[in-house]
Amino acid sequence: MAGADTTTQDYLYNEIVLPEITEGVNNEFPLKDLCEDIDVSEDYAAGRGVKWKHHAKRNVSPFFTREGAAFAIAGKQGGVEGLITPAKLMARIKMTAEAMSYGTSSDAAIKSGKKEEINRIIEDISWREEGALGMDGRGILCYLNGEPGTGVTPAEVDTPGNIAGADFGNRYLQTDMFVGAINPTGNVLRAGIVQIAAVSDDGTDFTPATAYNSAWADNDYIVHAANGSVTDILDTSFEAAYRGLPALVDDSTNWDNYFGVLRSVVPSVKSYVNASTGALSTDLLQRLADVVYQKLGGKVDLMVTHPSIRRLIIQLTEQDRRYQGASLMKPDPGTVAFQQGDLTMGEVPIKAIRSMPLTQLYLLDSKKMGLKRLVAEAGKFVDEDGSIWQRDGTGAAATDSFECWYRRIQQYFMANPGKCARADSITGMTLVVVRSE
Secondary structure (H helix, E strand, O other), X not given: OOOOOOOOOHHHOOOOOOOOOOOOOOOOOHHHHHOEEEEOHHHHHOOOOEEEEEEEEOOOOOOOOOOOOOOOOOOOOEEEEEEEOOEEEEEEEXXXXXXXXXXXXXXXXXXXXXXXXXXXXXXXXXXXXXXXXXXXXXOEEEEEOOOOOOOOOOEEEEOHHHXXXXXXXXXXXXXXXXXXXXXXXXXXXXXXXXEEEEEOOOOOEEXXXXXXXXXXXXXXXXXEEOOXXXXXXXXXXXXXXXXXXXXXXXXXXXXXXEOOEEOOOOHHHOOEEEOOOEOOOHHHHHHHHHHHHHXXXXXXXXXXXXXXXXXXXXXXXXXXOOOEOOOOOOOEOOOHHHHOOOEEEOOEEEEEOOOOOOOOEEEEOOXXXXXEEEEEEEEEEOOOOOOOOEEOOOHHHOOOEEEEEEEEEEEEEEOOHHHOEEEOOEOOOOOOOOOOO
């Protein structure tokens, strides 16, 4: 008979618990750092939102004339006015009474469960906000890539975040999220909401927990739904999100009604967009910088893009670079990008941000573009009725559980989008599908 060992005596041993919880989510949000925060809480409380005014037209009367001859009739300056309406981002926490109380003692847990949930939800809402800055604000998570049928089978998806592209279609989908399908003809919510049971690691599809409605069709918009019982499009994320760079730096392709000013009518609120870029080149980048300068005197001093596009920029100088190092026996073939430092083009930083659209490059005049975050409510737990925590349910439906809600009301706005440019549909990139957790 075998003697005693650590396996047989496992019931005797104490567990040693590390003093910290290891981190499995990414809590850095660099895109928001490009914005200037403006407090508009009083304007929002006034009821209508925030007005903005734009000088859009010159006086046309300057006229070369001759002695005693006629000259042009009087002209005038032209301007337009728009309205910036904030968008609301909300989250909620639900905890049982036991979960709220057991974690308050260091003997019961290494960290308070209530504090953990409260602190983490603020990080989660910031993660959702950062993702929105790489989207156009329509709240479209992706498109259906083919009809999914009616079973509990994977649905192929593409065009993540409403940005054209076949790669990483499920980029913005999460397990347990409720989603609906919108018919792009007339923007009508189709019947049937499903909860996501799984998303594929290769980025191509998602699997629902229940069967799809037979009405779902190819190229339908997939949008976030509040719950599984939604029947009204107003209870989805459609057209309700913050406006991100694809909407702010745009020529009316993604968004014509720029906060109440039609870009198709007022060209000065248009950005220059190189629609079908193809292969990147230094000549293309120079052309875009020149167009920004010619249009409204913008001077590109910052470029932002996805890391996969940054690798294409590295390739532009690969053949010309001479590798060096501390020893010629150990040449260094890399660049500062290997440690996530900024590359440069004409001394202009090229910043790679994980939440940027996959096939786009943005050329910005950071000093003159006027990128702002208009904050009506910076973020708070709902307490208008005197308490953050509320009982869950009443009567026969009541449970010994509690909920709290968190809200953030704000909007992103660019005062001078015409001083910026965008390159779309860049080709040649090698995309590694890595989900931003």
